[in-house]
Structures are given as C-alpha cells and as structure tokens.
Amino acid sequence: xxxxxxxxxxxxxxxxxxxxxxxxxxxxxxxxxxxxxxxxxxxxxxxxxxxxxxxxxxxxxxxxxxxxxxxxxxxxxxxxxxxxxxxxxxxxxxxxxxxxxxxxxxxxxxxxxxxxxxxxxxxxxxxxxxxxxxxxxxxxxxxxxxxxxxxxxxxxxxxxxxxxxxxxxxxxxxxxxxxxxxxxxxxxxxxxxxxxxxxxxxxxxxxxxxxxxxxxxxxxxxxxxxxxxxxxxxxxxxxxxxxxxxxxxxxxxxxxxxxxxxxxxxxxxxxxxxxxxxxxxxxxxxxxxxxxxxxxxxxxxxxxxxxxxxxxxxxxxxxxxxxxxxxxxxxxxxxxxxxxxxxxxxxxxxxxxxxxxxxxxxxxxxxxxxxxxxxxxxxxxxxxxxxxxxxxxxxxxxxxxxxxxxxxxxx
Amino acid sequence: xxxxxxxxxxxxxxxxxxxxxxxxxxxxxxxxxxxxxxxxxxxxxxxxxxxxxxxxxxxxxxxxxxxxxxxxxxxxxxxxxxxxxxxxxxxxxxxxxxxxxxxxxxxxxxxxxxxxxxxxxxxxxxxxxxxxxxxxxxxxxxxxxxxxxxxxxxxxxxxxxxxxxxxxxxxxxxxxxxxxxxxxxxxxxxxxxxxxxxxxxxxxxxxxxxxxxxxxxxxxxxxxxxxxxxxxxxxx
Ligand SMILES: Nc1ncnc2c1ncn2[C@@H]1O[C@H](COP(=O)(O)OP(=O)(O)OP(=O)(O)O)[C@@H](O)[C@H]1O
Ligand SMILES: [Mg+2]
Numbered sequence: 321x322x323x324x325x326x327x328x329x330x331x332x333x334x335x336x337x338x339x340x341x342x343x344x345x346x347x348x349x350x351x352x353x354x355x356x357x358x359x360x361x362x363x364x365x366x367x368x369x370x371x372x373x374x375x376x377x378x379x380x381x382x383x384x385x386x387x388x389x390x391x392x393x394x395x396x397x398x399x400x401x402x403x404x405x406x407x408x409x410x411x412x413x414x415x416x417x418x419x420x421x422x423x424x425x426x427x428x429x430x431x432x433x434x435x436x437x438x439x440x441x442x443x444x445x446x447x448x449x450x451x452x453x454x455x456x457x458x459x460x461x462x463x464x465x466x467x468x469x470x471x472x473x474x475x476x477x478x479x480x481x482x483x484x485x486x487x488x489x490x491x492x493x494x495x496x497x498x499x500x501x502x503x504x505x506x507x508x509x510x511x512x513x514x515x516x517x518x519x520x521x522x523x524x525x526x527x528x529x530x531x532x533x534x535x536x537x538x539x540x541x542x543x544x545x546x547x548x549x550x551x552x553x554x555x556x557x558x559x560x561x562x563x564x565x566x567x568x569x570x571x572x573x574x575x576x577x578x579x580x581x582x583x584x585x586x587x588x589x590x591x592x593x594x595x596x597x598x599x600x601x602x603x604x605x606x607x608x609x610x611x612x613x614x615x616x617x618x619x620x621x622x623x624x625x626x627x628x629x630x631x632x633x634x635x636x637x638x639x640x641x642x643x644x645x646x647x648x649x650x651x652x653x654x655x656x657x658x659x660x661x662x663x664x665x666x667x668x669x670x671x672x673x674x675x676x677x678x679x680x681x682x683x684x685x686x687x688x689x690x691x692x693x694x695x696x697x698x699x700x701x702x703x704x705x706x707x708x709x710x711x712x713x714x715x716x717x718x719x720x721x722x723x724x725x726x727x728x729x730x731x
Numbered sequence: 732x733x734x735x736x737x738x739x740x741x742x743x744x745x746x747x748x749x750x751x752x753x754x755x756x757x758x759x760x761x762x763x764x765x766x767x768x769x770x771x772x773x774x775x776x777x778x779x780x781x782x783x784x785x786x787x788x789x790x791x792x793x794x795x796x797x798x799x800x801x802x803x804x805x806x807x808x809x810x811x812x813x814x815x816x817x818x819x820x821x822x823x824x825x826x827x828x829x830x831x832x833x834x835x836x837x838x839x840x841x842x843x844x845x846x847x848x849x850x851x852x853x854x855x856x857x858x859x860x861x862x863x864x865x866x867x868x869x870x871x872x873x874x875x876x877x878x879x880x881x882x883x884x885x886x887x888x889x890x891x892x893x894x895x896x897x898x899x900x901x902x903x904x905x906x907x908x909x910x911x912x913x914x915x916x917x918x919x920x921x922x923x924x925x926x927x928x929x930x931x932x933x934x935x936x937x938x939x940x941x942x943x944x945x946x947x948x949x950x951x952x953x954x955x956x957x958x959x960x961x962x963x964x965x966x967x
Contacts, residue, residue: 323849338831641827644788645841645888646816648809724788728827 324651325658332659335631336666346627347667349620350707353613354668354700358675360609361696363682366689375591377515377524379456381558382591383565385551385572388584404585407532409575410448410551417553417567419560424451425532425548429540433483433528434500440486444501444528446535452478454552457529462495462510465531473533477506480525481514499528504538506530561590617703621711624663628656628715639719640727649720656719660712661705668704672697735799735896735927736762736785742793743780743950754780755791756950764895767922768929769941777950778931779900785929786821786898787811799895816841820889820926822899826881828873828888834860835869838887845892859887863917879910886917890926897921899930903937915940 336343387404410425426447433440445451452464457478465476479487479494488494498505515524536545555564565588572586632639639652676697679690743755754777762768770778783789784796787803788811796804803814815821828837838856847855857869863883873881882902889897899918903911911934919940922928932938939958946953 323852324843324846327843327849637827638829641829642840642844643812644786644815644821644827646812646844646892648812648844650809651844725783728788728823 324654328655328658329662331655332662335659336662342627343663343666346623347620347663347670349616349618349623350664350667350704351620351671351674353615353617353620354671354704355674355678356609356613356616357703358672358692358696358700359678359682360606360613362675362679362690362692363688364606364609365691365693365696366683369691370689374516374518375594377456377518378591378594379454379552379554380591381555381561382454383553383555383561383568384589384591384594385553385568385586386549388587404576405548405551405572406546407548408546409572410548410553412575413551413553413568413571416571417564419555419564419567420553421556422450422454422554424448424454424552425550426451426552427532427535427540427547427549429535431501431539433487435487435497438487440483442480442483442486442526442528444530444535444539446530446532446540448532451552452529454554457515458513459510460513462508464510470531470533473537474531475504475506475534475538476509476530477501478510478512478529479508480512480527480529482523482526483528484511501528501530501539506534558592561592565590617707620664620667621707624660624708625711625715627663628660628712629718631659632656632715632719636722636727636730639722640724640730643722643724644728652722653716653720656716657709657712660716661708664704664708664711665701668701668707671704672700675700733764734761735764735766736760737797738785738794739796740794741781741784741791741796743777743784743789744792754950755784757794758947758951760945760952762927762929764927765922765925766927766929766943767919767941768927768943768945769938770929770931770945770947771933771938772947772953776947778947780950781947782898782900782929782931785896786819787814788821812844816844817892818895820886820892820894820897822882822885822889822897822902824901824904826873826878826885826905828881828884830874831872833870833872834865834876834884834887837873837884838891840888841892856887856891859891860884862890863887864913877910878906879913882906882910882914883917886914886921890921895927897926897928899928901931901933903932903934911937 385405405425407425410423414420414423424447426445428443428445430441431444433442433444449465449467449470457464460481462478465474465478468474469476477499479499484494487499488497494508494511496508498507500506512525512527512529518524530539536542553564553568555561568588569584573584576585578585642652676692679692682688683690738758738760741755741758742753745752745754758777758781770781772778780789784791785798787798790804794804795802798814799818801814803811806814829840835853835856838859839852842852842855857866860866860869863886865880865883865887868876868880873884876884886902897918902918903914906914915937918928918930928941930937930941938944941958943955943957945955
C-alpha cells in the first residue's frame, strides 16, 4: 500500500510536470484564493492585535461616560450644549454603586503649552487623581499628583512623551522644570510612559494632565464650573461591567431627572464595546475578503475538476490498460484523487508563499502590522488539500466506473 | 482431465440502437492446462469478444464460463480485477503500453496493483524484461522502442505475475514477419514452461505454432483440431 501511494504520488507529479503550463493555469485559482486568505487573515490578525493593544491602554474594566447633546426636546438647555455631567455625578456614582471600584472625572481643553521659547498646542486634561489609576497611566520618571495636590489646586503637571519631545531638547530633563499654560506656571512632576495611539487613532501621549481643581480654577476658566467632559468608572471584575453600566444609567437618569421616554443625555461605553466597534469594522472587511477568497477557491476547485475530466477522457485507454492488468476501482479512484490533491496542494503552497509575500509587502509598504500564524498556514494547506479531494471526487469516480472493454477500445 | 477453461453455451449479445448483435451464439469450449491454442475465423466472427470474456474483461450475456473451477460470470468488478491480476496475462494487438512511462514501469504495473514492495516489483519486472530479451532497455519509453520491442514489453507485463493463462489477441497483427516470429518464439517458450496460451490470429503460419486450432464462425466453434504444433517439429 505504501509503495502504491508513493508511486501514485510520483506519477501524479510527473504528469503535472509534463503539462506544466496547463497545471499552472489550473492551479491559479487555488493560488490566488489561498494567497488572499493568508494575506487577509494575517492583516486581520495584525489589526486585531493592534486594536487589543490599544484597548489595553485604556486601563482595565473601564467604563466611559460622556455627555450627549439632547437636541430633540432639549429641555436641559439651561446648562447649554452638552455639558450635562458633573463632578457630583461622578462622586455620587461611586457612593451608590458598590460594584464600582473607583470613579474619576476629567475635562479637556486644547491649549498652548509654553516652555521657554518653545510652545506646542496639546490637549490639557484636568483630572481627578483616580483618573491616573483607572486609565493605568504609568510614569517613565516622576510620579502622579495626589489628593492633596487636588485639594490645594497645586500648580503641577504631568507630561505625555509627545509633549516632552516637542517642548524639550533631547537629553534635557523635564522633571522639575516649569511650563506655562495660559501664563499659569506649572511645575512638571512626572513624565508619563508612552501609550501610543488610541482606538480612534489619536496620539495618547500628546497630553498634559493637571489636577482637576487646578484646571477649573486657574487654567480653563470658571465657565461651567463643576461640569466634566468625561466620567470614568472601573470594576474589579470584568463580569460586573454590564450590571454596572445599567446601574450607572439608572443613577444618572435619576440625578438628571429624566422622564420616562426621554433619551439619555449621556453615553456610556465600556472598553469591551469600544473594542467591538473596531473589531466589527475589521470583521466586515474580513467577511468581504473571505467571500472573495471562497469564490476564487471555488473557481480554482472547478478548474481542477475540469482539467481532471479532460485528463480522464484523454487517458481513457490508459485507464483501460490499468484495469486490464488488475487495477481495482479504488486504485483508479485514488490515482485521480491524488492527482487532484497534488494539483491543489502544490497550488496551495504557492498560494501560501504569495500570501506571506503580500502580507510582508503590506507591512513594508503600507506599514500595517501583519501576523502570520502557523495555524493559518496549516489551515490553508489543509483546506487546499480538501478542495482537491472534493473537486477530484467526481472525475475520479467517473474514471473508476469505466468499463474496461470500452476504455480499451476508446479512440 | 485438468480443464483450465470451460465455456458452456456462451452468448454475448450487444444492443446497438434497436438491433441486437449476437457476437457469440451458444459457444462451447474446453481448454486444458498447458495447451497452446490458436483461434481463427473471419473478421467479426466473435474472436475478440470471446477473448475478452476469457480474460475476465467482459462477461457473457448468457451461459457459464469457469476459469480454474471458478464461475466468473457473476463476480463483482473488483473481484474480476483480482483474477485478471493473479491468473491472466493479456497481450493486445496495439500493445497498449502506458505512454511516457519506461519499459520497466510498464512491466511493473500488475505488481504495482498487487501491492508488492517496490524493490520486489522492480526485480521481477526486470527479470520479465530479460525473459523477453529486453535487458538494457528498462528505461526506454514506448516511443523509443520498435513495434516488436513494444510488444515484448507488453508480454513482459503479461508474464511478470506468472499467470496461469496468457491471452494474446492478434499479437503480431501490427508487426513485420521478423518481429512476429520473435514474438511467437517467446510465446512458444512460455507455453513450454507450462503457461496456457490462447492466441487469436488471421495468419496460418502464426497459428501453426499452436498445438490446437479452433475456428470460429458466427459466434460458434466451427472446427477444433489438434495439430502437430511447431514445437514438436522443432524439438524433433
Ligand atoms: N461493443 C460492441 N458493441 C456492439 N457490437 C459489437 C461490440 N463489439 C463487437 N461487436 C460486434 O460483435 C461481433 C464480433 O466482434 P469481434 O470484435 O469479436 O470480432 P473479431 O472476430 O474479433 O473480428 P476481427 O477479426 O475483425 O477482430 C461483430 O459483429 C461486432 O460488430
Ligand atoms: Mg478482434
């Protein structure tokens, strides 16, 4: 049996080698199909991992709440625009919802930051100290501001790496120096570890973080006192997130005195949901590419079937001879199945090469991250073998069912 | 009586459109082990039809054919393939070698389906090629061989399994006199070694190699006579 398999494979390869052009054209569909699958999966995996990394930079089990303008019957117009969340909301949430391990609040403005003769326009976050822990900000030098700084509206600032790069010479120590925002001098007490891009593609390191009170009373101006741009909350366990979201909604609706049927004047998103939005878009892309890949694999499979049917017809006499000297149906069947599988597997291997190459080019040229996993390659290989087997079945069966006499007499 | 082949009232009817063609009409025939039989008859008399049935490539429409005591009339295709592989060697008028495949691999073919180890296949096949005088031509493909040589490869393929029955349907039909004689001498030698040989021919001097001549007409045996056989003359 082993000798049979071996010789049949060798024979199949020899036959393919003899009709190289024909075999090549036949394999094209498989090559393109498998290539597309590999390229697509590796780009998709790369994107997914990048998104996951970005999501991780948000912190752990984080819930974000931000105000939304209620334009339809906007009864809350008194406060103007979408400024509906307050520090009191954040404090009350923590008090009323035990599942929340902590809450934080933050408001943001884009302002000019000045260091000596240099300046840079960057987002300035006025935040509660808990913001730093919820968002998992780490420090490359220095450390966070404290509740005491918060209480005294201390003139201190934390700089993101991108701001440091803009405002300081290489090698210059930012720690301890004094920067100015709206002419308010702020001492740098910490430099934040880089986080990279956010899920929205923003540079998260282009930021200055100062105590919320400092921002409110000394830097941003006192308009909308007590309101915040974002509330953050976190839970200890990921399972608690959905419940916590519902409780937050109830508490906020009560606090905002929203009537039944009135829409929320805020939006709540968990870290998981933000990730899903991203994954959702990459999934539609994946599905589309998958459809293209399946079509070309299908076309490739039909190509193999077609060429095999031609081959069976061309070699009818040979099949007759083989039967005359004692080939059983399964022998003939195996021979053509192996030929079909050899075609598709060789095509599959070429497709894998093509896919790896395109993934590599995508990284080099477009700069997209790609990941080629062994699983993907193995699956592509197995799948191309399966395509060969499946589409070889009909021609092989046709060959095996030939009548020896008629096959021998075939002109 | 050591009968290898017993045919009783064999009919073969082909249906072509609305017409029944009766290729064999109640043919009876018994052939003993070790015989050398020549089958003759005019074109269309049913010789090839009979040979195909004897070779288990085809089955009779009616009647019983027993080979080595086995009624092969009702066997499944795979079982017939097994019998062809183990007991029968077939030589065709048009050689029927597998194209672009070496002489050795062609001769190997029956052993390949028998599932022998590769080494054994090769050594038996090259011994068979040597037997038909083709040593040194193992790696020639059919197109690199003359007609006579191709037919000798076909004979090597037929005898590589040491069959009990060798069937040859006009084996010299495509060959010149010289090659024909060489082929017949090989068949004669094989018969002398104990293989039953049945051959179809139109030529009297080819038939003269056999020890029994059967003439077929309209699907029945017309005459059946023992002859001296050329081997007897040669050995005298
Ligand atoms: N597959 C077939 N379908 C229909 N008729 C057939 C078929 N094979 C043979 N016949 C008919 O059966 C008869 C016997 O054919 P067969 O081939 O046995 O003759 P033969 O004696 O071998 O002739 P030749 O000497 O020309 O080879 C012929 O009339 C032929 O037309
Ligand atoms: Mg004939």
